[in-house]
Amino acid sequence: MHIACKECGKTYTLPDDRLPHGKMVSFPCPACKSKITLDLREPAKEDSSDGDRLVFKPLSEESESQLTSDDMKKKIIKRINDLPPMPKVLFKARQVLSDPNSSFKDISSIIETDQAIAAKILKVANSAYYGLSGMVSSIHQASVVLGYQTLEQVITMVSSASMLGQQLKGYGLNAGGLWKHSLATALASRLIALKRAPSMENDAFSVGLIHDAGKLALDPYIAKHRKAIDQYLKDVSPSFLSAEHHILGFDHTEIAQDLCQKWKLPDSQAAAMRFHHSPENSEDNQLAHIVHLANYVACLAGFGGGPGFSDLPVSPASLEFMVLKTATLEELAAQVASSVEEITATLS
Secondary structure, X not given: OEXXXXXXXXXXXXXXXXXXXXXXXXXXXXXXXXXXXXXXXXXXXXXXXXXXXXXXXXXXXXHHHOOOHHHHHHHHHHOOOOOOOHHHHHHHHHHHHOOOOOOHHHHHHHHOOOHHHHHHHHHHHOOHHHOOOOOOOOHHHHHXXXXXXXXXXXXXXXXXXXXHOOOEOOOOEOOOXXXXXXXXXXXXXXXXXXXXXXXXXXXXXXXXHHOOHHHHHHHHHHHHOHHHHHHHHHHOOOOHHHHHHHHHOOOHHHHHHHXXXXXXXXXXXXXXXXXXXXXXXXXXXXXXXXXXHHHHHHHHOOOOOOOOOOOXXXXXXXXXXXXXXXXXXXXXXXXXXXXXXXXXXXXX
């Protein structure tokens, strides 16, 4: 079972055979000593939103076989607790940042409600990536120096780090693998947006960062059906996306779109996540084209989305839509590779 402390965002993996199933237990977080509560009673609470943990429970084989693909998707979504600190801090911060009457003091007050995230924001703000080493000593100062747009990106990055940092056994991603891929895609999305759609810089960064969130939800199911998926990849098609759809009846991009609705994100962002592997089907959703190209850049930079997702071709439709050439993407890959290492080292 994967759990996450809502106070500091630290994630842990606990062996299922050592958990006292049928009971509710509490224990202090080893990192920050705040209280973590696990409800292991049956049936599990499907709609819990207490934010203490991020838990994915696969359906039993018997119940799974009786569900349609649509019903199964709904069950999967219901079995995902709200993200630990990300919705609370990030969503409140975005509300303040979007208010033209807000002040640096207002945004500082929101961030400082979570000291763990505030500390990480200061570390990132002082990193070599932003060129402010040792110059930022408070959240208020970070707001003034970085500006609203960059600050929102830093908040998004820091808030999602723990969620995206966990191991995904089904997808063959070690701890930190999905995080680096997501960060690389976010940074590439931002660079592409700055070249062709500057007004979409923040949206591109945010969607790039969580574009593969569907994998978080599907990982236990992928692990459960991994033999069948491997057989499909060997005998039918090398496309992992097709394998997901063939075995489960849907893929991680569809789950990501459903998650967007659960998190109340804009429809344009949900559509971009749904079609980031097939942007030509997105009805000219510019974010979908941006994230698709950024995903390709991330793979070129050495941060693929897992076995079966690292050698995907770039869509000619996206290159044409964004008026870009593959040579430009290759140049961005070198820039993204160094940036990911700088930021990851800062947050470690």
